[in-house]
Amino acid sequence: MKMIVAIIHDHDSEPVSHALIASGFRATRIASTGGFLRRGSSTLMIGVDDEKVDEAIQLLKENTTATDEPGGRRGTLFVLDVKNFTQI
Amino acid sequence: MFPTPAEFHSAMQDPQEKPKTREHKLFPTPRPSVRYLVGVVVQVQDVRQASRAIEELGLPVTQLPSTGAFLGRRNVTLLIGLQEGMEQAVYDAIQETCHQRVEYVSTPIEGAPMPIPLATPITVGGATIFTLEIERYEEI
Numbered sequence: 001m002k003m004i005v006a007i008i009h010d011h012d013s014e015p016v017s018h019a020l021i022a023s024g025f026r027a028t029r030i031a032s033t034g035g036f037l038r039r040g041s042s043t044l045m046i047g048v049d050d051e052k053v054d055e056a057i058q059l060l061k062e063n064t065t066a067t068d069e070p071g072g073r074r075g076t077l078f079v080l081d082v083k084n085f086t087q088i
Numbered sequence: 089m090f091p092t093p094a095e096f097h098s099a100m101q102d103p104q105e106k107p108k109t110r111e112h113k114l115f116p117t118p119r120p121s122v123r124y125l126v127g128v129v130v131q132v133q134d135v136r137q138a139s140r141a142i143e144e145l146g147l148p149v150t151q152l153p154s155t156g157a158f159l160g161r162r163n164v165t166l167l168i169g170l171q172e173g174m175e176q177a178v179y180d181a182i183q184e185t186c187h188q189r190v191e192y193v194s195t196p197i198e199g200a201p202m203p204i205p206l207a208t209p210i211t212v213g214g215a216t217i218f219t220l221e222i223e224r225y226e227e228i
Contacts, residue, residue, distance in 0.1 A: 002223065005125065007150050034139060034151040043152060043167065061228050078125045078169065079224035
């Protein structure tokens with residue numbers, strides 16, 4: 001199990017969450033600010049099975065839009081290892 | 089011959105003079121690979137200084153509003169991606185900008201016939217830092 005922490009633009013969060021849900025990923029969205037965007041951003045926490053990490057990252061890449069900011073960065077992704085994952 | 093006013097004016101001006109705008113440091117791209125994700129829980133009062141200090145190190149900071157569990161005070165969780173070797177600089181920046189404070193919370197005296205509030209001093213912590221190892225880091 002892995003957790004993907006994805007920091008993306010606010011306006012991308014809607015299509016991204018829809019795409020994730022449609023593909024069976026569960027995501028938690030946290031409103032956040034600052035960072036390289038200096039405006040509203042969304043932080044998504046996505047719990048993913050090991051072999052599905054690539055699929056989730058692909059979805060994030062497909063559903064974020066390019067911007068005019070330096071470097072044209074659309075988001076930042078951190079993939080963390082999860083020792084224990086329980087759903088109750 | 090005397091110079092015309094326009095010639096005089098242009099001669100007086102220093103051609104080397106640069107426009108007086110503040111230079112903004114952009115985050116260098118591409119950046120070296122990020123190894124750690126640092127979550128820092130900071131008091132609201134310290135957020136500005138703390139994120140500025142970290143941004144001065146060239147690291148982008150993401151702020152999440154959060155709430156403390158014990159006192160229910162509002163605080164902010166900062167997310168920072170760290171390269172190898174930057175840990176100590178970030179910890180120092182946080183240490184310099186986040187302070188412990190003593191706050192007073194009113195608690196009723198136990199066993200008293202009437203609820204008499206008593207001001208109880210509580211030390212509200214400087215900052216809590218979690219450093220997590222990243223398996224994979226991507227900028228898209």
